[in-house]
Amino acid sequence: MSAPRVSIVINTLNRAESLGTTLESLQWTAYAGEFEVVVVNGPSTDSTEALLAPWSDRVVLERCPVANLSVSRNIGIAASSGEIVAFIDDDAVPEPEWLGQLVAAFDDPLVGAAGGYVLDHTGVAYQSTYALFTRLGDPVASPGRASPERVFPYSFTFPHLIGTNMAFRRTALDDVGGFDEQYEYYLDDTDLVVRIIDRGYDVRQVSGAHLHHRFAPSTIRDHRRVARHRYPVVKNHAYFALRHGLAFYDEGTIIDEQRAFAHMHQVEMVQAVADGLIDRDDLDRFLQYRDEAVDTGLRAARAVGPTAHRGQLPRGARGSAFRRFPTIVEGPEIVRRVLVAGPGAASVAAARERGRALAAEGQIVHLIAPTPHGDHIDFDHGVWISAVDVSTTPWRAARARGARRLTERFASTSA
Helix, strand or coil: CCCCCEEEEEEECCCHHHHHHHHHHHCCCCCCCCEEEEEEECCCCCCHHHHHHHHCCCCEEEECCCCCHHHHHHHHHHHCCCCEEEEECCCEEECCCHHHHHHHHHHCCCEEEEECCEECCCCCCEEECCCEEECCCCEECCCCCCCHHHCCCCCCEEECCCCCEEEEEHHHHHHHCCCCCCCCCCCHHHHHHHHHHHCCCEEEECCCCCEEECCCCCCCECCCCCECCCHHHHHHHHHHHHHHCCCCCCHHHHHHHHHHHHHHHHHHHHHHHHCCCCCHHHHHHHHHHHHHHHHHHHHHHHHHCCCCCCCCCCCCCCCCCCCCCCCCCCCCCCCEEEEECCCCHHHHHHHHHHHHHHHHCCCEEEEEEEECCCCEEEEECCEEEEEEECCCCCHHHHHHHHHHHHHHHHHHHCC
């Protein structure tokens, strides 16, 4: 059976630099079939349009007039043409095997959605593997494995797919009408997954399909990953809970839970001010809109009812023509090359140039290089740079640590 055509949708807003890296990395995707890339640019005010110009003959470009992630996602779905629609964030970089492992879950015709592992910027720690959420919009402790026994209509606790690494069967998106545009940010992915489960589709958490999420700054959080603006978080949590929780709790209990959720965020922000992570003005603004955010979410949920949603995706929406994204890696086979730089800037620069040349030939290149700034992963013109900290560790020991981590990474991504 041939591999299905896939549309990879990237929704972006004021992240030209990280978006460029994401687009670049997709050229080293090892997939047996064809895929297209759809980029939906929000009302960006940075250099995103200029960044996208050289890609215009390789990607499908769309624009979103509002800073609303769900609206942007629906525009991307409508512009796409693949049987499977995958989403990746504009600050994420996938492993070469990512798409093939993610799409393999759809070999079962009952699967409507699937998601994979998300690593953080270190390339070692996981942001998400087997997450679970409840009908009140709250995470629960992960069992450390997939939970297929929790995938049935109106399950209170269900598998969650993180927005930066998830894919959907187009027919499932058609059935539920796409994303609910009440969610400008936060719980948009969770809401879609729970509605797909309620329609009787299977949802798979793939053991693998890795990508790296860098957490670029946004209108919600800063470069330190501290949320400064929490109105949509509080509002959308109330909206989600009242829409999906009434089968399990009465409305009064749900409202009390939302007040408690808002208070929890207030406590977090008070501590963040004390720790010097946010300004007092950020806390004052939150205190002004805290109750309003809860009430707005509850009113929106009452207005839309328990079974409807506010998505605007036309049934059967599909782009006019599939535009195959050109890749440097041909087919699903991967040839890996590991380079090791010596200490010193000249050695690192030479190894980096050597790595770029090999990557241009379609090889997957990994470079172990010293850094005084903590362990992290970078992606540069096809070269995965595993930077290992030498500020407190001799280079020989740091190099060995980097090699061990690469070995573990190869084993996990090939799972």
